[in-house]
Amino acid sequence: MESTHQFIAINKPLKLDVEHYGHWKVNMQQVIQGIDLEAWIAVEEGWTHPIISDDDGKETLKPKKSWSAEEKLEANFNAKALSAIFTSLPRNQFTRVQGCTSAKEAWDILKVIFEGTSNVKRTWIDMLEYEFESLTMGAGESVYDFSSKMSSICQEAIVLGKNYKDKKLVKKFLRSLRARF
Structure with missing residues (x-):
């Protein structure tokens, strides 16, 4: 019987930094x-423990030994995604999701905590918009540094669902360029 193993090398451990959730979110997705890819689908669509019904119609969790190959595969994808999420969280954030059995459940909890509801999300977008509009190039700042700051604000906005048009950028x-440029 031939066995294949897949290894994923991650150079440095990815840890959630609460001040840079957008950065973590994009990296974690990748x-x-x-x-x-099926592990990411488990995050997007969710996974539920297989259920069986008895003769009376009462539903119970299906024993793992009787799972089909497809059910085992789906559970494995969910487990891989959930493991990646769990290992990327500092202890104080891990406690918020430690009881989750699906990667989607953990992902959604973190999303609400850090992005908030639609009202909180709108407030974050408004703050980024203000930061973008008030951004100016410092006297000793290079074009590269200024464009990096501007790009950073735009990328954070994209994570929250706001896209700036190229014309506006x-x-x-x-x-914003200084007179010497």
Whole structure:
């Protein structure tokens, strides 16, 4: 019987930094997709423990020994995604999701904690928009540093669902350049 093993090498451990949730979210999505695309699907669509019904119609959890190959595979994808999420959390954040049995459940809890409801999300977008509008190039700042700051704000906004049009970015960039440029 031939056995194959897959190994994923991650150079440095990814840990959630509460001040940079957007960064963690995007990286974590790629880590999970790198493990297996089906693992990411488990995060997006969810996984539930297989259930069986008895003659009376009462539903109970299906014993793992009687799972089909497909059910085992889906459970494995969920386990890989959940493991990746768990290992990326500092202890104080892990306690918030430690009882989760599905990767989607853990992902959604973290999303609500850090992105909030739609009202909180709108507030974060408004704050980023204000930061974008008030951004100016410092006297000793290089073009590269300024464009990095501007790009960082735009990428955080994208994670929250706001996209800046290229025209607006170019106008902002050109208006913000110092006279010497």
